[in-house]
Amino acid sequence: MDFNEAAVFVKVVQAGSFSAAARQLQLPTSTVSxxxxxxxxxxxxxLLQRTTRRxxxxxxGQAYFEHASLGLGYMLEAEAAIDAARQxxxxxxxxxAPADLGDSLLAGLVNQVQLQYPALALELLLTERYxxxxxxxxxxxxxxxELGDSSLIAKPLGNACWATFASQEYLEQAPPLRNPQDLNQHHCLQFSPMGRDAWxxxxxxxxxxxxxxxxxxxxxxxxxxxxxxxxxxxxxxPTYICKPGMIIGELQRVLPAWQARHDPVHLVYPRQRFMPPKLRAFLDVAQAVMQPWFNDAPAAPD
Structure with missing residues (x-):
């Protein structure tokens, strides 16, 4: 089997004539014919009916063209994938990303992408909508x-745990906080999506x-x-946006045995036959940077 013959046939059909295909392939018309x-x-x-006009x-020929052009397309995509991998x-x-994901986390991610891949320009779209x-x-x-779109590829990053936090300054002048019922004696700062009436x-x-x-x-x-x-x-x-404050001692987790929602976090991207180098590079950096932020496990029972 000579794949060159099949490739030339496909080009003739796509170009509409032997001469046009010859120009595109940079071959003599006689060779194409x-x-x-x-x-x-x-x-x-x-395969082809030849007349003086068309x-x-x-x-x-139609059946052969449909199968041959599809196979040729796969071969060209494979070569393009190899070329892209070298770039x-x-x-x-x-x-x-969600608008509330956290400035420190996202700034650190952008910084690492820029350091490792200076030719990659990253644009962040922060929004709460789907x-x-x-x-x-x-x-x-x-x-x-939880993910609902099964057409996307998902890479797990960990879990986002919601818990109670307060500053040392507040805790020094507030009533003791030993169990959840004690929250009734405290000023609770409410993020409305987590509950307007109760936690x-x-x-x-x-x-x-x-x-x-x-x-x-x-x-x-x-x-x-x-x-x-x-x-x-x-x-x-969420614990991930409190970690910078906890590191420098500004925030403390209170009621550490208790937590609220526990959400999985994923990187998602559209399914595609060949992944562009820029996307592969970003996914690798994002996993390395973000997984340490989402390493909280559900609280174990006493």
Whole structure:
């Protein structure tokens, strides 16, 4: 089998004539005609009807063209994939993430991408709405919670654990906080998506719901965290956005045996036959940078 014959035949059909195919392939027209004739002779069937004005496919020619062009396309894609693998990651990469994911985490991710791949331009789209990656031209997304779109490839990053935090300044002047019921004596800083009327905390198989006064409610996780840092009360926050504050001693986790929601976190991207080098590079960096932020396990029962 001579794959050159099949490739020339496909090009003749796509170009519409022997001469046009010859120009595109940079071959003599006689060579193009000879290769198609050899293909027909080897197959023992006429593929093209030749007239002085135009070419037309026979029924057998149409069937052969459909299969041959598909196979040729796969071969070209395979070669393109090899060529792409040799190239350094470059170009623009668009990434979607929740708006409340955390400035420190995302800034660190961008910094590492820029350090390792200076030719890669990263654009972050921070939003709370669901983003259709293919329709909106997004290369990858960071998503928290259960995944619903099975058409996407998902790489797990860990879990986002929500727990109670307060500053040392606040705890020094506030009533003791030894169990969840004690929250009734404290100023609770409420992030509205986590509950406007109550917080539900869990410890292993146990759970308790604590009614809230609704005295301070905000729909910005960043504002709630800043209020906690300012000593204004106890906040229910994801542990990953509190880690910088905990490291320098500004925030303390209170009621450490108890937690609220526990959400899986994933990197997702559209399914595709060959992954661009820029996307592969980003996924590798993102996993290395982000997994340490989401290493919290569910609280074990006593």
């Amino acid at each position: 000879t290769r198609v004739a050899r293909l027909e002779q080897r197959l023992g069937i006429t 070419l037309s496919l026979t029924e057998a 350094a990651p470059q170009g623009k990469l668009r990434v979607s 983003v259709d990656l293919v329709a909106e031209g997004i290369d990858a997304a960071i998503r928290t919670g 539900t905390l869990r410890r292993g198989n146990d759970s308790i719901t604590i009614p809230l006064s609704g005295h301070t409610i905000a729909n910005s996780i960043g504002i709630v965290r800043h209020m906690a840092l300012n000593g204004q009360g106890v906040a229910l926050l």
